[in-house]
Every structure is written in C-alpha cells, then in structure tokens.
Amino acid sequence: MALEFAKRIRRIPVYPAADGYALDDDVALLASNESPFRPLPEVVAAAQRAIEGVNRYPDPESSTLRAALSARYGVPPNRIAVGNGSCDVLLAAGEALLEPGAELVYAWPSFSMYPHLAAATGATALTVDLDADDRHDLDALAQAVTVATRLLVVCNPNNPTSTAVPAAALAELVERVPPYVCVIVDEAYREFSTLDDPDATVDLLGDHPNLVLLRTFSKVYGLCGLRVGFALCGSQEFRTAVDQVRQPFFANAAAQAAATEALRHQDEVARRVEHTIAARLGLEDGLRELGLAPADSQANFVWVGLGEDRDEADVVRGLAERRVLVRAGTALGREGFLRVTVGTPEQNERFLAGLRDLL
Numbered sequence: 001m002a003l004e005f006a007k008r009i010r011r012i013p014v015y016p017a018a019d020g021y022a023l024d025d026d027v028a029l030l031a032s033n034e035s036p037f038r039p040l041p042e043v044v045a046a047a048q049r050a051i052e053g054v055n056r057y058p059d060p061e062s063s064t065l066r067a068a069l070s071a072r073y074g075v076p077p078n079r080i081a082v083g084n085g086s087c088d089v090l091l092a093a094g095e096a097l098l099e100p101g102a103e104l105v106y107a108w109p110s111f112s113m114y115p116h117l118a119a120a121t122g123a124t125a126l127t128v129d130l131d132a133d134d135r136h137d138l139d140a141l142a143q144a145v146t147v148a149t150r151l152l153v154v155c156n157p158n159n160p161t162s163t164a165v166p167a168a169a170l171a172e173l174v175e176r177v178p179p180y181v182c183v184i185v186d187e188a189y190r191e192f193s194t195l196d197d198p199d200a201t202v203d204l205l206g207d208h209p210n211l212v213l214l215r216t217f218s219k220v221y222g223l224c225g226l227r228v229g230f231a232l233c234g235s236q237e238f239r240t241a242v243d244q245v246r247q248p249f250f251a252n253a254a255a256q257a258a259a260t261e262a263l264r265h266q267d268e269v270a271r272r273v274e275h276t277i278a279a280r281l282g283l284e285d286g287l288r289e290l291g292l293a294p295a296d297s298q299a300n301f302v303w304v305g306l307g308e309d310r311d312e313a314d315v316v317r318g319l320a321e322r323r324v325l326v327r328a329g330t331a332l333g334r335e336g337f338l339r340v341t342v343g344t345p346e347q348n349e350r351f352l353a354g355l356r357d358l359l
C-alpha cells in the first residue's frame with residue numbers, strides 16, 4: 001500500500017533549482033546568482049577549525065555570530081535571527097505567522113520560495129503585479145493588505161527581475177501597513193544596489209517593530225554552499241517565534257564560524273561589490289548592443305526579454321551547448337526572458353558571444 005502524505009504536500013511547488021551541479025569547471029555557471037569569487041582563505045581556515053570540533057553540537061544560539069552581526073549592523077543580538085540560509089528563516093516565518101484563513105501578500109514574478117509559504121501553511125496568497133518597469137508596485141501591495149493579512153514580503157532587489165525600489169519608498173510602505181502585519185524585506189541582493197546606502201533600511205527597524213530585513217551570506221559573502229542567513233528584526237518577538245518553530249541546531253558550526261570571520265572583511269566585500277557592479281554594467285551594455293533591453297539591475301544578475309519571435313528554450317539550450325548555463329524566465333514566472341548571473345569577465349564574455357551567435 002502506498003504511503004499517505006498530508007494533503008498540503010500536493011500544493012507545495014517543487015523549487016526550480018538550476019542544473020549544473022555535476023559538471024566540470026569549464027562551464028560558466030550563471031544560473032543561480034552565486035558569487036564567482038571564492039571564499040577568503042581566512043574564512044576557509046575558520047570553517048576548517050570549526051570542523052575539527054564537530055563531535056560537539058553547534059552553538060544553538062549562534063552567540064558569536066549574532067554578536068558580530070550586532071556590532072556590524074547596530075541591531076541588538078536579541079533582535080537577530082540566524083538560519084540555515086535565509087530561506088530557513090523565511091520558511092520559519094511562514095510557519096510562525098501563517099495558517100488557514102490568514103493572508104500573505106507578495107509581488108509576482110518574485111522569488112520562487114514565496115509560493116511555498118502559503119502552500120505549506122494553508123494560508124491564502126495574494127499576488128500583485130510588478131509595474132511596467134518590472135519594479136515592485138508598493139502602492140498596489142499596500143492596497144492588497146486586509147484585516148486577514150499576516151505577512152507582506154517585498155523582495156528588494158527583486159529576484160528574478162533584478163530591479164529595486166529605494167529605501168525611502170519602503171519607509172513609506174511600512175508607514176502605511178498596519179502594525180499587525182509582518183513586513184519581510186528580502187534583501188538577499190541588497191549590497192549590490194546603488195540606489196542608496198545598503199544599510200539605509202536598517203535605520204527603519206527602530207520605528208517599526210513589525211519590520212524584518214532578511215539577509216544572507218550566500219551572495220555577496222560567497223558562502224551559499226555552507227548555508228547561513230540572518231534576519232535583522234524590529235522586535236524580539238519575531239526572532240523568538242522563528243526559533244521556536246525550528247529544530248534547535250539549524251546553523252552548523254562551520255557556517256557560524258565562516259560567517260563570523262567573513263564579517264571581519266568588509267573591505268573585501270566592498271571590493272567584490274565594485275567588481276560585480278562594473279561587470280553588470282558591461283553585461284547590460286553588451287545586451288543593449290545586441291538590441292535587447294535589460295531591466296535596470298540593482299543585483300548580481302541581469303534580467304532580459306528576448307523579444308517575441310525568439311524561443312527562450314532554444315536560446316537556453318544553445319547557450320548550454322556553448323557551456324554557459326543561465327535561467328529560463330518561464331521557470332521563474334515570465335516566458336521569453338533570461339536571468340543571467342554576473343560572472344567573471346571571461347564568463348560574461350562567453351555568454352555575450354554565445355547569445356550573439358544565437359540571435
């Protein structure tokens with residue numbers, strides 16, 4: 001007799017992970033918005049030291065990492081949640097806040113994990129279209145909030161469309177949203193935005209106990225293989241709730257040690273951001289030279305429509321044959337588009353040359 005699973009399992013979408021994990025080094029992996037930069041030797045050494053002690057469980061409080069995050073962002077440690085990647089905190093937020101009858105609001109297309117939140121909890125998802133420039137329509141999001149809304153998620157910069165809204169506009173949104181609604185601003189790519197100071201949103205936490213900024217070591221810190229993310233919270237209640245719904249040891253010892261060390265190298269973070277932004281501008285120029293119109297990227301990837309008469313699947317396949325992996329827009333919520341991570345100069349050039357061939 002077959003196993004009987006909970007009914008909600010059928011509603012949960014399968015995460016559209018990119019290919020490319022079993023390929024050799026000569027493939028340009030531009031499909032998962034990873035960092036092309038390897039972790040710093042000091043970060044690797046810190047992880048290795050931690051691995052020597054893995055006969056012990058990791059610190060369930062991530063105390064050292066939370067103290068380091070507190071020093072870096074000026075948010076008290078009791079308002080900082082750590083997770084096995086920022087997705088872990090996001091899913092825990094869904095579990096802690098949502099249930100049948102509750103509503104969740106987010107824009108679409110946006111990060112593929114958001115549909116999971118409602119499906120896993122039985123809550124109702126209300127999605128709001130992006131504006132004509134593929135940016136979040138903050139006014140429409142605020143209007144979608146009802147008495148049943150428990151959670152509003154704003155992905156800024158937005159995955160997959162790469163666009164961002166400034167911190168001042170977010171501040172207005174948070175002012176408009178009732179205090180019983182938790183507003184999670186998913187800032188996985190925040191450091192790559194040139195619209196304003198990446199830390200500008202941190203200042204909003206003091207006035208808004210319902211605000212949560214979700215950040216990660218997966219992107220600018222290049223540690224996605226270790227899985228560690230964090231949330232800077234407007235109140236301690238959010239952190240207590242997301243810790244309560246998870247298993248105790250959600251952040252492993254190597255991840256905690258590596259992330260703590262990575263925070264000490266802010267100059268290197270700034271250098272990597274500069275390289276990424278310069279390369280992003282180069283990619284956007286290259287796409288424009290091909291007659292395409294990429295979105296205004298504030299992230300470490302670009303989003304570009306291929307035009308009506310071009311088949312997205314053919315282009316993605318043709319690029320893969322040229323050893324370049326990118327994401328097809330269809331899997332991310334919009335047909336006829338490509339999402340391309342900013343890679344090394346050689347990888348970006350290979351992508352542009354491949355696309356030139358194919359178009």
Ligand SMILES: Cc1ncc(COP(=O)(O)O)c(C=O)c1O
Pocket residue numbers: 032033084085086087088111155158159186188189215216217218224227228229
């Ligand atoms: C918008 C957004 N949020 C969160 C994440 C997840 O990051 P993490 O590796 O910290 O779970 C991603 C990963 O691609 C993302 O694009």
